Amino acid sequence: MNMFAKRCLIVAAVGLFGASTAFAQDDQAKSLDELLKMVQQSKISESKEHKQREAEFLRDKANQQSNLNKAKATKAAEERRSEELEKKYKEQEIQVAAKRKQLQERLGSLKELFGHLTSTAGDLRSNINTSVVSAQYGDRTVFLDELIDKMNSATKLPKIEEIEKLWYEMQRETVEGGKIASFTGTVIKPNGDKLTQTIVRIGNYNLVSDGKYLTFDPKNGKIEELVRQPDAFTANAAALQNATSGFTKTGIDPTGPAGGSLLQALINSPSLEERWHQGGTTGYVITAVGAFALLLALIRFFALVGISSKVSAQLKQEKANPNNPLGRVLKVAEDNPNVDGETLELKLEEAVLKERPAIESGLQLLKIISMVAPLLGLLGTVTGMIVTFQAITIFGAGDPKAMAGGISGALVTTVLGLIVAIPTVLLHTFLNGKAKRVLHILEEQSAGIIAENAEKK
Amino acid sequence: MLALMDAIAAINAFMDTGGPILKWIAALTFVMWTLIFERVWYFKGSLKGDVQSALDTWEARKERKSWNAHQVRYALISRISEKINGNMDMIATMVALCPLLGLLGTVTGMIEVFNILAVTGGGDAKSMASGVSQATIPTMAGMVAALSGLFANTFLTRTAENEAQLLADHLTMDH
Numbered sequence: 001m002n003m004f005a006k007r008c009l010i011v012a013a014v015g016l017f018g019a020s021t022a023f024a025q026d027d028q029a030k031s032l033d034e035l036l037k038m039v040q041q042s043k044i045s046e047s048k049e050h051k052q053r054e055a056e057f058l059r060d061k062a063n064q065q066s067n068l069n070k071a072k073a074t075k076a077a078e079e080r081r082s083e084e085l086e087k088k089y090k091e092q093e094i095q096v097a098a099k100r101k102q103l104q105e106r107l108g109s110l111k112e113l114f115g116h117l118t119s120t121a122g123d124l125r126s127n128i129n130t131s132v133v134s135a136q137y138g139d140r141t142v143f144l145d146e147l148i149d150k151m152n153s154a155t156k157l158p159k160i161e162e163i164e165k166l167w168y169e170m171q172r173e174t175v176e177g178g179k180i181a182s183f184t185g186t187v188i189k190p191n192g193d194k195l196t197q198t199i200v201r202i203g204n205y206n207l208v209s210d211g212k213y214l215t216f217d218p219k220n221g222k223i224e225e226l227v228r229q230p231d232a233f234t235a236n237a238a239a240l241q242n243a244t245s246g247f248t249k250t251g252i253d254p255t256g257p258a259g260g261s262l263l264q265a266l267i268n269s270p271s272l273e274e275r276w277h278q279g280g281t282t283g284y285v286i287t288a289v290g291a292f293a294l295l296l297a298l299i300r301f302f303a304l305v306g307i308s309s310k311v312s313a314q315l316k317q318e319k320a321n322p323n324n325p326l327g328r329v330l331k332v333a334e335d336n337p338n339v340d341g342e343t344l345e346l347k348l349e350e351a352v353l354k355e356r357p358a359i360e361s362g363l364q365l366l367k368i369i370s371m372v373a374p375l376l377g378l379l380g381t382v383t384g385m386i387v388t389f390q391a392i393t394i395f396g397a398g399d400p401k402a403m404a405g406g407i408s409g410a411l412v413t414t415v416l417g418l419i420v421a422i423p424t425v426l427l428h429t430f431l432n433g434k435a436k437r438v439l440h441i442l443e444e445q446s447a448g449i450i451a452e453n454a455e456k457k
Numbered sequence: 458m459l460a461l462m463d464a465i466a467a468i469n470a471f472m473d474t475g476g477p478i479l480k481w482i483a484a485l486t487f488v489m490w491t492l493i494f495e496r497v498w499y500f501k502g503s504l505k506g507d508v509q510s511a512l513d514t515w516e517a518r519k520e521r522k523s524w525n526a527h528q529v530r531y532a533l534i535s536r537i538s539e540k541i542n543g544n545m546d547m548i549a550t551m552v553a554l555c556p557l558l559g560l561l562g563t564v565t566g567m568i569e570v571f572n573i574l575a576v577t578g579g580g581d582a583k584s585m586a587s588g589v590s591q592a593t594i595p596t597m598a599g600m601v602a603a604l605s606g607l608f609a610n611t612f613l614t615r616t617a618e619n620e621a622q623l624l625a626d627h628l629t630m631d632h
Binding site: 265269270275340341374407408411412414415418419421422425426429430432433436437440444445447448449450451452454455 | 524525526528529530531532533534535536539546547550551553554557558560561564565567568571572575576577
């Protein structure tokens with residue numbers, strides 16, 4: 001920018017300098033005083049010129065009258081010519097009207113026919129413009145455009161071949177609309193590649209190729225592959241293309257003027273992954289919390305399965321094995337064979353208290369996650385609503401599309417919260433039940449087991 | 458036979474309008490009621506045998522007053538009440554989860570509605586109807602399932618408490 005401004009200045013300066021040199025070529029002023037003198041001199045010379053001009057004007061004054069007379073004569077001649085032309089125009093107008101009348105008379109019933117032809121050709125053109133059949137048979141509208149132009153002009157008449165061709169095109173559109181045809185065409189892939197493929201046209205509704213649904217743009221005559229495919233039907237589409245005879249089940253989308261409107265709307269509806277991304281930061285946090293909860297539950301599950309299987313094994317043995325909680329509790333009794341009941345109970349309680357944290361670890365955290373996840377989802381919803389309302393403040397509530405996107409994004413976090421919370425609650429209950437069983441054995445049955453073992457001896 | 462097929466068709470139509478979450482609610486309700494019936498089955502059937510065997514063990518003892526006897530009694534009661542209360546937590550959790558699943562259905566249905574709104578621009582109320590039914594039917598189904606489970610759960614909890622109490626009363630120490 002700066003460079004440009006500088007260059008402009010230089011150009012302007014050169015221009016100014018050039019102009020001043022042009023003016024001052026005859027009389028170069030060497031100082032300001034000299035310039036002043038020069039201006040004075042030029043004033044004197046100018047007044048001399050004025051006097052000269054005045055003298056010339058006076059000389060010409062004598063010729064003015066003859067010039068005026070000449071001009072008047074020319075005017076009169078032109079007026080006469082104009083009258084003649086007007087007369088001729090009127091005569092010819094009558095002639096034209098007569099010829100027109102003659103034309104109308106000779107056309108007679110044909111005129112009505114041309115009217116029908118024009119409207120039929122117009123209808124057919126608009127049909128063809130939206131028809132999927134045009135993907136197979138291009139450049140059909142060129143002929144129709146010419147025909148309609150011809151009908152609308154007053155000087156041309158359609159030939160019988162053209163009228164017959166209109167008939168043929170109408171019938172072809174109808175017949176092709178009821179056919180499943182395959183042809184070779186250029187398909188534009190979502191990544192921009194142009195490939196020549198075998199395309200199957202299902203009547204007047206859809207185009208499929210290689211199990212993919214295509215969209216046809218009649219304006220540019222381009223066939224494009226839809227970015228997002230209706231996965232439930234693509235297998236059927238491929239089967240249709242490979243079939244040679246008989247019936248094949250397939251899905252068609254007849255919505256819209258040329259079919260395929262719902263398929264095109266499919267591009268706007270987000271996939272599962274895109275939905276997940278709509279949840280934003282809150283969504284990612286919930287997912288992370290959920291993954292953590294799952295991992296924690298898995299770890300606790302294996303730990304509890306190990307503990308409870310060892311405890312079950314311990315129940316069948318008489319000797320205390322210190323590799324499990326029950327064994328460690330029973331060991332306390334074994335180590336103190338001669339204490340009285342109350343002391344033993346206290347010692348057992350102490351031993352159970354020591355085992356408790358290892359068995360219950362992580363379960364409380366799992367419960368907290370199951371409660372926090374829906375709350376996080378609610379948080380995401382509310383922040384999403386705030387964003388939506390801000391959008392309304394800026395853009396107004398006129399566009400439901402602008403708002404709907406934000407709202408569906410906001411709801412995604414609620415869904416994520418619930419999806420995390422529901423299995424976490426179930427897992428917590430399941431693991432808590434397992435932990436409780438072991439704790440019950442430790443707290444309520446350990447003394448009984450000791451008593452039973454003592455009685456057996 | 459025809460009436461049965463009609464009923465199945467009606468259920469299928471209901472499941473279709475309710476969307477995918479309804480199937481989860483149905484599965485959860487099925488598991489919940491299976492657990493409830495398992496509990497009822499146990500209370501009416503093998504519980505009596507368990508209680509009797511515990512009583513026999515207790516009555517077979519020579520003395521019932523020492524520290525050892527007390528501890529054995531607690532252990533016996535604890536073992537039976539563990540059996541009585543098995544799966545009860547799971548049933549209560551499932552009752553609590555039913556409305557949550559219903560809420561999940563509501564929200565996914567609402568997403569469906571807003572998605573259709575975003576695609577069609579909201580001009581067509583009919584096209585949104587499927588989303589609305591997907592939003593409302595799971596809520597209702599979740600509520601109904603939770604209510605049905607709630608009554609059963611209350612009944613089971615009370616029965617379990619009574620049975621445990623009765624057992625404790627039966628294991629007397631006075632002779």
